Amino acid sequence: MSLQLVIGSKNYSSWSLRAWMLLNHFEIPFREISIKLFTDNYKKELARYSPSLKVPVLIDEELTVWESLAICEYLNEQYLDNRALPVGREARALCRSFCSEMHAGFMALRSELPMNCRARKQVSFSAAVEQDIRRIDALWTQARRRFVDRGDYLFGKFSLADCMYAPVVMRFYSYGAELGPEADDYFQFMLEDPSLMRWRQAAAAEEQVLSDFEVGEAR
Numbered sequence: 333m334s335l336q337l338v339i340g341s342k343n344y345s346s347w348s349l350r351a352w353m354l355l356n357h358f359e360i361p362f363r364e365i366s367i368k369l370f371t372d373n374y375k376k377e378l379a380r381y382s383p384s385l386k387v388p389v390l391i392d393e394e395l396t397v398w399e400s401l402a403i404c405e406y407l408n409e410q411y412l413d414n415r416a417l418p419v420g421r422e423a424r425a426l427c428r429s430f431c432s433e434m435h436a437g438f439m440a441l442r443s444e445l446p447m448n449c450r451a452r453k454q455v456s457f458s459a460a461v462e463q464d465i466r467r468i469d470a471l472w473t474q475a476r477r478r479f480v481d482r483g484d485y486l487f488g489k490f491s492l493a494d495c496m497y498a499p500v501v502m503r504f505y506s507y508g509a510e511l512g513p514e515a516d517d518y519f520q521f522m523l524e525d526p527s528l529m530r531w532r533q534a535a536a537a538e539e540q541v542l543s544d545f546e547v548g549e550a551r
């Protein structure tokens with residue numbers, strides 16, 4: 333099989349989920365190579381595949397692509413004939429803005445609420461986390477209002493934006509978040525998404541527990 337995707341744990345590796353979800357949703361055949369992160373010699377194993385010593389990494393024969401957004405863009409261009417971006421110049425530009433904002437931002441949300449697919453926890457949110465949640469709520473509401481007639485994903489049809497925000501869906505599932513009606517509809521819809529459900533089922537079966545990523549109290 334020519335395509336290989338190197339990922340971390342399904343329970344914790346939010347960046348891995350993005351690229352995996354795109355491949356999985358569009359049923360692009362690939363071989364999955366899973367590395368247990370934060371074990372004694374995981375860096376050595378990562379070094380076999382990843383120039384950045386991070387996952388995900390996509391290997392397409394002689395080509396190595398790292399960084400989740402670059403992988404998603406590459407797959408969209410090379411394997412999907414651009415089907416993972418919405419139709420229309422404005423919609424595509426907006427979708428790319430959504431993806432980049434996620435890729436580069438929401439630091440408080442990412443650091444204080446680690447993705448932990450198995451968890452249902454209670455956490456008191458910092459002001460910075462609240463601000464990130466409000467911004468994501470606004471983004472999701474904006475996209476759903478504008479593209480509701482095209483379908484139920486952010487931009488109607490499934491796009492790179494749904495991959496980029498899937499780990500946020502899991503964080504909201506684990507720690508709760510108050511969302512406006514359109515954003516909440518999207519959140520509920522994504523919880524039933526078949527590829528996200530496959531990821532969550534596999535995450536539930538994993539045994540590795542990383543205490544640094546276990547936050548909050550039982551609810």
Ligand SMILES: N[C@@H](CCC(=O)N[C@@H](CS)C(=O)NCC(=O)O)C(=O)O
Pocket residue numbers: 340344345346347348369385386387388398399400401
């Ligand atoms: N910006 C990178 C982030 C990749 C990243 O931080 N991956 C984490 C796992 S979710 C990782 O490989 N961590 C290993 C380490 O930091 O040693 C991307 O988009 O792929």
